[in-house]
Amino acid sequence: MNSSWKKYLLLVLTGLTLGSCSNFEEINTNPNAATKASASMLATTLILDISKNALGSISPMMNDKSIIRMEFPENAQYNYLGRTSFDGLTVLNNIEKMVALSPEGAYKNSYTALGKFVKAYKFFWLSMQLGDIPYTQALLGEKGTLNPAYSPQKEVMVGVLNDLEEADKLFAAGIKFDGDPIYGGDITKWRKFVNTFELQVLLHLYRKTADTDLKVKERFSAIVTGKPIFDSNSDNFQVVYSDLAGQRYPFYKLGNTTRIYTMVSNVVVDKLKALDDYRLFYYADPSPIRTAKGAAVDSWDAYAGYDPSMVYADLTVIYAGKDYSNVNSRYLELANAEPVYVLSYAMSRFMLAEASVRGWITGAASTYYSDGIRASMKFTAGNTPDNVLFHHNRKLTDSYIETYIASDKVKLKTTQSVAVQLEQIINQRYLSTFMLHAPYDAFFENRRTGFPVFPINPKSNLNVPSDKFPIRWIYPQKELDYNTENVNNAIKSQYSGNDDYNQTMWILQ
Structure with a gap:
């Protein structure tokens, strides 16, 4: 782990106080601890989250x-x-805040790119486990959508590919950013990671080369011939x-x-x-x-x-x-x-x-x-x-x-x-x-x-x-308990109502 890892980890684990303090809280506030969120701290949270998979x-x-x-x-x-879980998506709530807190211009481009990449990464692997998932209506709880509808897996994959391509463009227009314990904010390395990950996504779509919305082969070739990769x-x-x-x-x-x-x-x-x-x-x-x-x-x-x-x-x-x-x-x-x-x-x-x-x-x-x-x-x-x-x-x-x-x-x-x-x-x-x-x-x-x-x-x-x-996980119990209608509709439309481990999702058809 590089030398900055521990520093960033401690920052992430520090309580983030966003409002004013009472006199008691002011007296007991650690002057060396972070008391307000920053774009770099939220970036660290997002990067550590995808790093933990390793x-x-x-x-x-x-x-x-x-x-x-x-x-x-x-x-x-x-x-x-x-059963899998949707709990891993909650970290994505940091993206909007991170972008809002980032300075205008090249820094905002870098943080926006990071957010788009992490979103694409998280939704891709969750869809790979299940098939259809909440996507276009996901993460809208603060705006009143407590029971999100499910998006077809194809729609998820189109969104993932578009977000990855947008992330590459934004990183290219960005600048070295703070809060990155892996690449030290090096945007060239992030571009390579984003584009190489997109190659991985496209190979998983190899059965869909005839789909004109996805343009699997064309996207793959364009990355290899024209964009930085590992x-x-x-x-x-x-x-x-x-x-x-x-x-x-x-x-x-x-x-x-x-x-x-x-x-x-x-x-x-x-x-x-x-x-x-x-x-x-x-x-x-x-x-x-x-x-x-x-x-x-x-x-x-x-x-x-x-x-x-x-x-x-x-x-x-x-x-x-x-x-x-x-x-x-x-x-x-x-x-x-x-x-x-x-x-x-x-x-x-x-x-x-x-x-x-x-x-x-x-x-x-x-x-x-x-x-x-x-x-x-x-x-x-x-x-x-x-x-x-x-x-x-x-x-x-x-x-x-x-x-x-x-x-x-x-x-x-x-x-x-x-x-x-x-x-x-x-x-x-x-x-x-x-x-x-x-x-x-x-x-x-x-x-x-x-x-x-x-x-x-x-x-x-x-x-x-x-x-x-088995070829897939099954849907979370929380969805069955609290988003019953939407998850059951997804199970019915994909798997004839049978949510089991052997059902063939769209990407495998």
Whole structure:
């Protein structure tokens, strides 16, 4: 986390007194605390809110089948999604206030751009979970709309794309702004983030390329050819940690028992082994049982991953026997282990590779694909101290990286079908996000394309039917209780009145 993070966090958590004080309040007011909101403080609130999606929750990793957790049977591991919540939208009430408090001119452009981006980001991911959501009438409670109608998912997506494009234009006409703990108010980096995120949105709309309102391919190509996007790891939208209270890596050992119960899945381990990929030795520790029997820590056979869909009782036997690979000890031992990101340069290169394979852009898919692998490996190597405990004598050197990319097992199979190439691209995207962790990225990629392929076990799957993965969350109980008519209308119009986990929303049709 950068040096300004703690300062901003403390400001955000400070009470914001907007009215006059009584004599008692004046006497007891901390002269060093903020007593009035400012545009920069509200900007911090908004940026921290979207940053928290990167803060290393174990649940998305179980959902993405990269981590097995053994403290007790986990809903996320066994495909129970549950109800989502609209509570995360309340932070958007800060946008109008932030813009109103910002100075006129270039500063207001920057803060307005930030507001449009955060709004687009929040509504996009909520719609991706559910389908239709309150959108055009959302956040109007102060103006009397307490029961907002639902907007069709297409309308949400059109609004998201328009807000992202407007945010880019406003940032371009803006100036460095205060209150940004990630990019330090650098508008060029924000433009890159906004445009790269729009590429991600457009790929999720790949089934809608014939829709003239969306103009999916045209928008994608225009961004790649004419707007700034991520062009190095330094552009990642990520949280950087340090060895200070409240700023340490989420899985650091101090007061953290998470790693006691974790195992790395075979979805990750077997893919890395099949590709002779040294990231295995940075992501995982060897099985203590196998090393005790003489296996070297740099031996592929020393590492063991297991099926995350295995019945919990069977996994407990393996867990008790300790013949498995846990996550690499660097995640436990280093307070600043590595940054955790929402969106990365490596991911963006894999997006471009996919777009090229689909014929949306003219650049070589193999080049974008290679760039993504290189960025992922350099990120891992650059954030790992040169310690045998952390790389197990299999260093990700520049020479190794180039040899790996050029190997027959890894290089993009450009003469084969689109499906074959997409599987390679998305598998590498999946491997690049291990423990970092773009939240639910692999879940949405699997839902969108079928890759990476996840194991499913009817004996352990909590979804009904038990031979299928769920593809959406269900609507919040609060909506059913307090906005009953509108949510029921949305359920009826989309899903014939059946709000369950297997219904196919518009974006997937």
